[in-house]
Amino acid sequence: MKTSKTVNLQPPASNEAKAEDRDAMGRTQRKSEVRLGREVQARIGQQLRALYDEVVSQGVPPHIADLVRKLSDQDDGVA
Amino acid sequence: MKLDPAIRDQVLGTVPSLRAFAISLCGNIDRADDLVQETLLRALAHIDSFQPGTNMPAWLFTILRNLFRSEYRKRRREVEDADGRYAETLKSHPEQTGRVEFNEFRAALAKLPSDQCEALILVGASGFSYEDAAAICGCAVGTIKSRVNRARTRLADLLAIDNVDDFGPDRATRAVLASGGRN
Numbered sequence: 001m002k003t004s005k006t007v008n009l010q011p012p013a014s015n016e017a018k019a020e021d022r023d024a025m026g027r028t029q030r031k032s033e034v035r036l037g038r039e040v041q042a043r044i045g046q047q048l049r050a051l052y053d054e055v056v057s058q059g060v061p062p063h064i065a066d067l068v069r070k071l072s073d074q075d076d077g078v079a
Numbered sequence: 080m081k082l083d084p085a086i087r088d089q090v091l092g093t094v095p096s097l098r099a100f101a102i103s104l105c106g107n108i109d110r111a112d113d114l115v116q117e118t119l120l121r122a123l124a125h126i127d128s129f130q131p132g133t134n135m136p137a138w139l140f141t142i143l144r145n146l147f148r149s150e151y152r153k154r155r156r157e158v159e160d161a162d163g164r165y166a167e168t169l170k171s172h173p174e175q176t177g178r179v180e181f182n183e184f185r186a187a188l189a190k191l192p193s194d195q196c197e198a199l200i201l202v203g204a205s206g207f208s209y210e211d212a213a214a215i216c217g218c219a220v221g222t223i224k225s226r227v228n229r230a231r232t233r234l235a236d237l238l239a240i241d242n243v244d245d246f247g248p249d250r251a252t253r254a255v256l257a258s259g260g261r262n
Contacts, residue, residue, distance in 0.1 A: 040235050045203050047184045052204035055099035060091055064098075067116060068091055071123045072082035 082126060089135040090122065096205055097139055103200045104147050106189045118143040134211065141215045144197065187237035191230055198226035199234075 097118065101111035122129075122142050129138050188196060194216070201212040202223065213220045 041231055044231055044234050044238075047181070048188075048199065048204045051181070051185065051188075052096075052099045052103065052200065055102055056095040058095065058098070060094045061098075061112065064094055064112070064115060064119070065091065068087060068094070068119060068123070071120070072084075072087040072090075074081075 082123065083131075086126065086129070086131065086135075090119065090139065093136045093139050094119075096136065097143060100140060100197075100200060100205060101143060101147070103188065103204070104144075104193065104197060106185075114143060114147060118146055121146065136205075137207065137211050137215055140201070140205070140207075144215055148193075183238060184234075187234055190237055191233055195226045195230035195233065198223050199230035202227050 094115065098111060098115050101114045101118075102108055105111040105114060118139060122139055129135070191199070197216060198212060201207045201215060202209060207215065209220050209223050213223045216223065
């Protein structure tokens with residue numbers, strides 16, 4: 001698969017954001033839109049990691065630890 | 080021949096994040112644990128094809144992801160577990176993320192196409208580089224970037240996050256009140 005093919009799929013959001021950043025005239029409204037966009041992204045990332053890390057923090061369930069030990073102790077490799 | 084304990088420990092060390100990835104894909108904890116077990120069975124049966132010194136997490140995630148796509152994906156999007164065991168097992172999610180908001184987020188995540196969902200999780204939560212994520216998913220780096228972008232945009236739409244206040248305590252309070260005030 002060619003990477004060049006995917007370039008056009010990128011949403012134009014980042015370009016717009018930069019344009020808005022530079023737009024001193026329309027500042028109040030547009031600046032805050034840019035800022036909110038970033039906060040929204042940060043917040044999504046935070047929730048995503050909270051969800052994920054909650055599972056990670058549960059560690060290795062005992063039945064899975066047993067399984068791995070049993071399989072790795074088998075004399076003749078596995079399966 | 081017994082498995083090298085160092086390799087075994089690398090496998091065990093990857094299990095927690097492997098489970099988190101599996102749960103994100105399956106949306107159901109029982110199915111996710113089945114998927115993890117089957118992944119480990121396959122991985123240990125083919126441990127010879129793992130090259131020591133290379134990226135164990137990426138290797139295991141690749142096996143799990145392929146297994147999911149070949150056998151589990153069809154069964155994925157039944158959200159019968161909406162308030163079920165998955166939520167119950169997550170007893171102590173951070174206080175700043177209220178239960179209602181948390182469930183909304185999980186439901187929104189389940190609505191993403193699975194290729195966008197997996198890209199977002201791999202990069203945004205598992206901490207893989209775009210390059211590793213692309214290798215795991217068997218696609219180009221640009222494709223991963225595009226999927227992550229679309230996933231974030233879609234999540235923001237689904238959650239109707241267009242105002243920073245939507246994320247504040249007020250929203251959580253309102254949501255709790257709307258749900259009848261139970262905790």
